[in-house]
Amino acid sequence: xxxxxxxxxxxxxxxxxxxxxxxxxxxxxxxxxxxxxxxxxxxxxxxxxxxxxxxxxxxxxxxxxxxxxxxxxxxxxxxxxxxxxxxxxxxxxxxxxxxxxxxxxxxxxxxxxxxxxxxxxxxxxxxxxxxxxxxxxxxxxxxxxxxxxxxxxxxxxxxxxxxxxxxxxxxxxxxxxxxxxxxxxxxxxxxxxxxxxxxxxxxxxxxxxxxxxxxxxxxxxxxxxxxxxxxxxxxxxxxxxxxxxxxxxxxxxx
Amino acid sequence: xxxxxxxxxxxxxxxxxxxxxxxxxxxxxxxxxxxxxxxxxxxxxxxxxxxxxxxxxxxxxxxxxxxxxxxxxxxxxxxxxxxxxxxxxxxxxxxxxxxxxxxxxxxxxxxxxxxxxxxxxxxxxxxxxxxxxxxxxxxxxxxxxxxxxxxxxxxxxxxxxxxxxxxxxxxxxxxxxxxxxxxxxxxxxxxxxxxxxxxxxxxxxxxxxxxxxxxxxxxxxxxxxxxxxxxxx
Numbered sequence: 001x002x003x004x005x006x007x008x009x010x011x012x013x014x015x016x017x018x019x020x021x022x023x024x025x026x027x028x029x030x031x032x033x034x035x036x037x038x039x040x041x042x043x044x045x046x047x048x049x050x051x052x053x054x055x056x057x058x059x060x061x062x063x064x065x066x067x068x069x070x071x072x073x074x075x076x077x078x079x080x081x082x083x084x085x086x087x088x089x090x091x092x093x094x095x096x097x098x099x100x101x102x103x104x105x106x107x108x109x110x111x112x113x114x115x116x117x118x119x120x121x122x123x124x125x126x127x128x129x130x131x132x133x134x135x136x137x138x139x140x141x142x143x144x145x146x147x148x149x150x151x152x153x154x155x156x157x158x159x160x161x162x163x164x165x166x167x168x169x170x171x172x173x174x175x176x177x178x179x180x181x182x183x184x185x186x187x188x189x190x191x192x193x194x195x196x197x198x199x200x201x202x203x204x205x206x207x208x209x210x211x212x213x214x215x216x217x218x219x220x221x222x223x224x225x226x227x228x229x230x231x232x233x234x235x236x237x238x239x240x241x242x243x244x245x246x247x248x249x250x251x252x253x254x
Numbered sequence: 255x256x257x258x259x260x261x262x263x264x265x266x267x268x269x270x271x272x273x274x275x276x277x278x279x280x281x282x283x284x285x286x287x288x289x290x291x292x293x294x295x296x297x298x299x300x301x302x303x304x305x306x307x308x309x310x311x312x313x314x315x316x317x318x319x320x321x322x323x324x325x326x327x328x329x330x331x332x333x334x335x336x337x338x339x340x341x342x343x344x345x346x347x348x349x350x351x352x353x354x355x356x357x358x359x360x361x362x363x364x365x366x367x368x369x370x371x372x373x374x375x376x377x378x379x380x381x382x383x384x385x386x387x388x389x390x391x392x393x394x395x396x397x398x399x400x401x402x403x404x405x406x407x408x409x410x411x412x413x414x415x416x417x418x419x420x421x422x423x424x425x426x427x428x429x430x431x432x433x434x435x436x437x438x439x440x441x442x443x444x445x446x447x448x449x450x451x452x453x454x455x456x457x458x459x460x461x462x463x464x465x466x467x468x469x470x471x472x473x474x475x476x477x478x479x480x481x482x483x484x485x486x487x
Contacts, residue, residue, distance in 0.1 A: 060434060063266065064432055065432050065434055192474055195474055196474070215465065215467055218473055229477075230476070231467060233468060234469055234470065235469040236457055236469065238296065238438075238439050238456030238457060239456065240296070246296060247298040251301065251302050252322050252323050253298075
């Protein structure tokens with residue numbers, strides 16, 4: 001009987017108020033210290049009619065390729081596409097924020113709708129403010145869209161660094177895709193050429209990024225709207241003569 | 255995103271050695287990484303020690319290379335002195351000697367496999383620390399975590415050469431599907447009384463697993479094949 005009373009007492013005294021960050025050392029138990037389930041690169045380009053964005057469908061759990069059907073590019077409102085790399089749970093939280101943003105925008109019922117510039121600005125504020133509180137959303141976001149004929153493409157990092165460009169890439173794409181895009185991107189790319197350019201980048205990432213998987217989606221946004229392709233895989237090339245017997249002349253090397 | 259190009263070259267790896275009725279089959283993936291970057295996507299991790307003994311290397315690329323270089327050198331001398339091919343057991347013990355006596359400095363797990371006239375086909379696992387374990391089959395490297403259940407179910411005694419090689423290729427392929435540190439092509443080496451056969455299975459020749467799709471040349475081919483409603487969700 002006494003034991004049960006003690007149990008009840010303890011239950012009532014245990015909850016700790018974690019609110020005051022300045023005084024309470026355990027108050028930062030809620031921050032994201034490191035990511036768990038992560039998405040790798042996003043690569044996006046402006047083209048003749050709008051923006052093309054490519055990503056693979058992988059969610060890595062450390063070095064394990066745990067999830068292979070994660071959509072990392074989503075439509076936002078009527079005029080924008082959001083792609084995310086980094087922690088997937090944080091991306092899902094951002095989508096919830098944007099849902100609320102779009103909902104409130106629609107409730108005005110004034111015929112106006114959020115364009116990509118506005119969404120990008122909102123996301124920049126969110127990311128930067130979280131960074132200032134040492135509780136970042138562990139993502140690098142790519143925001144592309146078209147409104148009233150104006151084609152827009154930008155990105156925001158987890159520390160709030162934000163900019164626009166004709167072509168962007170996150171994660172490994174920074175190192176592997178950017179050089180290709182700098183060399184081969186043109187303002188008047190057709191849809192076909194844009195897709196081929198993105199596929200060229202994605203193939204290199206597949207070869208050289210440990211966390212890449214061979215299952216990708218390419219999303220397109222134009223004045224007409226958003227379309228996201230079905231998931232598909234790319235062919236890879238392994239038939240270099242040098243690959244067949246690389247150590248023939250040097251036993252024990254790699 | 256941290257590329258960390260100064261990280262030591264590590265072969266995340268999946269390595270396998272399997273005995274069958276008449277010899278052994280050794281298998282490995284071909285990915286060598288520096289941090290998260292794939293430094294070599296077509297490495298050869300199955301290294302020759304003698305005509306009849308090979309070793310699968312995992313862990314630090316440098317450590318495993320230098321250990322196998324030393325052992326090749328010792329075995330060469332040993333073969334001359336002995337007047338006949340070295341046995342698999344001797345090769346494994348030389349590996350063990352280096353691995354054990356330098357255990358504080360080395361970070362490499364090895365699988366020694368081969369055929370000799372006394373014992374036939376043999377596989378010896380030499381994990382971190384320098385333990386030697388003779389086994390009917392051995393798995394190693396980061397990708398092996400994903401294969402323990404698979405081998406518990408799929409391994410059988412007295413397989414044929416074809417069955418053994420198929421098992422190895424399937425296993426490495428499954429590990430590649432889930433281990434980010436393994437990838438590329440599957441290489442196998444079959445050793446028996448007749449000699450040594452090297453095989454090469456590129457990524458696109460392997461079976462597709464769960465949530466993997468048939469590779470295409472381009473999205474454009476899919477869209478054109480689909481007909482007049484392209485890019486519909």
